Amino acid sequence: MEATQGTKRKRVDEKSPLQQKRLKLLEGRKRLPIWLKQKEIRHALRDHNVLVLSGETGSGKSTQVPQFLLDQPWCSGKIAITQPRRVAAISLARRVAEEMGTPLGSSSPSSKVGYSVRFDDNTSPSTRIKYLTEGMLLQEMLRDATLGQYSCVIVDEVHERSVNVDLLLGFLKQLETRRSSSLKVVVMSATADVDSLRRFFSEMPIVTQGAISTALPTGAAETNGDECRSGSEAAWTGFGDEEERETANSSGVVASISKRIASCHVEGRQYPVVIRYLDNHSDDIMETTLHRIFQIHCKEPMPGDLLVFMTGSDRILDLQKIVEEYAQNLTSDFPKLLVLPLFAALSQAAQQRPFQPAPPNTRKVILSTNIAETSVTVPGVRFVVDTGMAKVKQFRIRLGLDSLLVKQISKSSADQRKGRAGREAPGQCHRLYTEAAYRSMEEHDKPEILRCDLSAAVLTMKARGADDVLAFPFLTPPPRDAMEKALLNLLRLGALQETGQISALGRKVARLPLTPSLGRVIIEAARPEMNCLLEVIDIVACLSVESIWLNVDTEEVRERAQTARQQLAKRSGDHLTLLAAVQAYAAEHSDRRRWADDHLISHRAMQSVMDVRKQLTAQCKQAKLLLRDTEAASASDEGLQERVLRCFLRGFSGNVARLCPDGSYKTFIGNQTVAIHPSSVLRGRKLEAIMYNEFVYTSKAYGRNVSAVQLRWYEEIIG
Numbered sequence: 039m040e041a042t043q044g045t046k047r048k049r050v051d052e053k054s055p056l057q058q059k060r061l062k063l064l065e066g067r068k069r070l071p072i073w074l075k076q077k078e079i080r081h082a083l084r085d086h087n088v089l090v091l092s093g094e095t096g097s098g099k100s101t102q103v104p105q106f107l108l109d110q111p112w113c114s115g116k117i118a119i120t121q122p123r124r125v126a127a128i129s130l131a132r133r134v135a136e137e138m139g140t141p142l143g144s145s146s147p148s149s150k151v152g153y154s155v156r157f158d159d160n161t162s163p164s165t166r167i168k169y170l171t172e173g174m175l176l177q178e179m180l181r182d183a184t185l186g187q188y189s190c191v192i193v194d195e196v197h198e199r200s201v202n203v204d205l206l207l208g209f210l211k212q213l214e215t216r217r218s219s220s221l222k223v224v225v226m227s228a229t230a231d232v233d234s235l236r237r238f239f240s241e242m243p244i245v246t247q248g249a250i251s252t253a254l255p256t257g258a259a260e261t262n263g264d265e266c267r268s269g270s271e272a273a274w275t276g277f278g279d280e281e282e283r284e285t286a287n288s289s290g291v292v293a294s295i296s297k298r299i300a301s302c303h304v305e306g307r308q309y310p311v312v313i314r315y316l317d318n319h320s321d322d323i324m325e326t327t328l329h330r331i332f333q334i335h336c337k338e339p340m341p342g343d344l345l346v347f348m349t350g351s352d353r354i355l356d357l358q359k360i361v362e363e364y365a366q367n368l369t370s371d372f373p374k375l376l377v378l379p380l381f382a383a384l385s386q387a388a389q390q391r392p393f394q395p396a397p398p399n400t401r402k403v404i405l406s407t408n409i410a411e412t413s414v415t416v417p418g419v420r421f422v423v424d425t426g427m428a429k430v431k432q433f434r435i436r437l438g439l440d441s442l443l444v445k446q447i448s449k450s451s452a453d454q455r456k457g458r459a460g461r462e463a464p465g466q467c468h469r470l471y472t473e474a475a476y477r478s479m480e481e482h483d484k485p486e487i488l489r490c491d492l493s494a495a496v497l498t499m500k501a502r503g504a505d506d507v508l509a510f511p512f513l514t515p516p517p518r519d520a521m522e523k524a525l526l527n528l529l530r531l532g533a534l535q536e537t538g539q540i541s542a543l544g545r546k547v548a549r550l551p552l553t554p555s556l557g558r559v560i561i562e563a564a565r566p567e568m569n570c571l572l573e574v575i576d577i578v579a580c581l582s583v584e585s586i587w588l589n590v591d592t593e594e595v596r597e598r599a600q601t602a603r604q605q606l607a608k609r610s611g612d613h614l615t616l617l618a619a620v621q622a623y624a625a626e627h628s629d630r631r632r633w634a635d636d637h638l639i640s641h642r643a644m645q646s647v648m649d650v651r652k653q654l655t656a657q658c659k660q661a662k663l664l665l666r667d668t669e670a671a672s673a674s675d676e677g678l679q680e681r682v683l684r685c686f687l688r689g690f691s692g693n694v695a696r697l698c699p700d701g702s703y704k705t706f707i708g709n710q711t712v713a714i715h716p717s718s719v720l721r722g723r724k725l726e727a728i729m730y731n732e733f734v735y736t737s738k739a740y741g742r743n744v745s746a747v748q749l750r751w752y753e754e755i756i757g
């Protein structure tokens with residue numbers, strides 16, 4: 039009877055649209071190269087705690103591995119799979135939910151797959167596979183440092199080596215020995231340095247007076263074969279001194295440690311990708327990109343969308359305008375073009391647009407930063423155009439500041455970009471540089487931990503109980519002076535006590551999804567005597583998205599912009615001007631798009647601001663920071679203006695420059711000349727002192743998002 043009912047239920051289920059889609063996708067999944075490896079992957083994790091999995095882009099790692107592991111006897115909890123970016127986490131969760139025939143996230147209590155990204159947790163109590171950004175998993179560790187709800191953590195795209203990935207790897211390595219129930223860890227990438235990862239997980243940390251040194255196993259196993267290999271093949275020499283090594287030998291710990299790690303390589307990809315290089319170096323990459331887009335569009339048959347990798351949102355928006363203008367001149371013999379930008383500061387809805395199919399007889403041209411470089415499959419894409427450049431964060435230790443620089447990408451990035459084509463059918467990758475230029479590229483990107491401000495990383499460690507940050511197990515230890523700078527910065531913010539331990543304030547800052555400086559501004563604004571949290575949230579929301587101001591490129595538009603923005607501009611600078619803009623936009627109830635157009639403000643950016651504003655307000659309420667629930671005060675209130683600026687100064691006292699007799703501004707820290715960015719309402723003004731949120735280096739050093747501050751306020755803060 040039961041069996042009959044079961045069969046009946048199954049038959050009914052299989053007719054549902056979700057199940058039909060699942061069955062259809064199953065055919066494609068079986069053709070993925072990784073499909074043949076599922077047994078080996080399962081066995082590797084049955085016998086080992088750590089698996090280093092390498093395999094070509096598109097071989098099926100991100101979508102298939104969690105599904106292979108879900109029904110394993112050791113897997114009674116959830117599986118977390120981390121992604122460097124939210125766009126990948128969301129699109130992968132959506133795809134895997136379809137492949138499993140389950141609703142996505144919180145849409146149903148029976149959903150098995152969900153995602154969690156900053157400002158959006160889309161999971162249900164029954165979620166078993168959770169795609170999440172690295173930052174979100176680190177946030178979860180604040181609530182439960184042992185990650186008790188997970189049986190397995192998969193760290194995907196580890197080659198990107200973001201600071202968060204390096205922190206996660208360190209914490210996972212510590213957890214392996216600290217958790218009572220075992221935690222399986224899978225580390226995956228197409229282009230990662232497998233040997234160093236294997237070595238990292240087989241090393242045991244030895245703490246020597248505040249610094250970490252590690253004993254490396256000699257003769258680490260080669261990992262290029264296509265079979266799963268056990269780490270026990272590598273001769274383990276274990277601990278760094280004889281006494282410990284003997285203890286380990288006699289207790290048998292060595293054997294168990296060396297048995298922990300397996301590695302596996304998946305050969306091949308489903309569809310080939312043809313690579314095209316330029317014969318000669320291009321002096322005008324925008325022109326070359328434009329030309330190539332239309333060459334492909336006019337010559338290549340449909341279907342076949344284009345994915346173009348560029349450096350940043352400003353260039354993307356410029357090119358979008360030009361492509362749209364040119365496309366209007368095409369005759370009706372050609373399909374239409376739909377240009378879609380894709381970059382981090384876009385709202386979540388805008389980021390999902392490229393993943394939807396193009397309308398009939400239309401080719402999508404997606405202009406993207408490197409946020410679409412790894413993990414994602416953009417449906418329809420057959421052609422990748424790679425400009426070979428990216429914007430990267432670079433920390434200037436002397437100044438204690440991050441700046442963004444445009445740099446040539448690494449081979450690993452170029453290969454990832456290529457991997458975005460050929461996922462649903464054979465593809466082409468058009469590299470807008472020469473083959474010789476490709477050969478001269480660095481193999482891998484420099485890990486972010488070696489080139490960025492470490493304040494957030496240090497606070498992350500301290501808040502999760504890793505108090506001795508110099509002894510933290512890093513895959514690549516960061517420079518000591520950068521660590522010291524970060525400790526000093528956190529001390530200046532009041533996030534650490536004099537002893538170096540995290541303060542109560544530091545814990546509050548660590549819970550906010552913001553940099554320590556912005557987090558500190560929020561905490562300051564919540565103090566009763568400051569009482570300006572709603573206003574500060576508005577400004578912080580603006581600073582978290584793309585610039586709200588539209589680019590003005592012609593004299594005529596510049597004049598229009600000046601007049602329109604005059605009404606919003608505040609004499610004290612950009613922070614209060616942003617507040618005035620948000621308040622005016624929020625107060626506009628009839629036609630916000632028109633209001634934005636009239637003020638030459640990006641409606642899209644303002645929608646993201648409203649999104650972030652809502653989420654931050656909710657988080658501040660949850661953290662009991664926001665007690666006042668009334669309307670924000672007006673940006674013209676002078677007492678309020680001073681309080682808001684003082685709050686920002688509390689978080690950014692390291693970014694203050696004073697006016698010198700020669701009319702230039704020099705920073706207090708580092709004595710560096712810094713100019714007011716041309717986009718600022720303060721450009722050309724001579725003020726006692728300025729404070730800025732961001733340091734950018736183009737033709738010279740600029741401070742961006744600048745306000746006037748009084749030296750007296752600054753002195754009060756630094757004491």
Ligand SMILES: Nc1ncnc2c1ncn2[C@@H]1O[C@H](COP(=O)(O)OP(=O)(O)OP(=O)(O)O)[C@@H](O)[C@H]1O
Pocket residue numbers: 070093094095096097098099100101102129133227228308412413414415416417457460461462
């Ligand atoms: N959203 C999607 N739409 C259509 N096909 C998809 C989608 N996501 C995945 N696929 C299919 O599944 C294949 C495997 O994707 P998956 O992301 O698992 O590969 P991967 O090995 O992790 O690649 P990468 O290293 O590039 O992240 C893709 O090549 C594509 O054929």
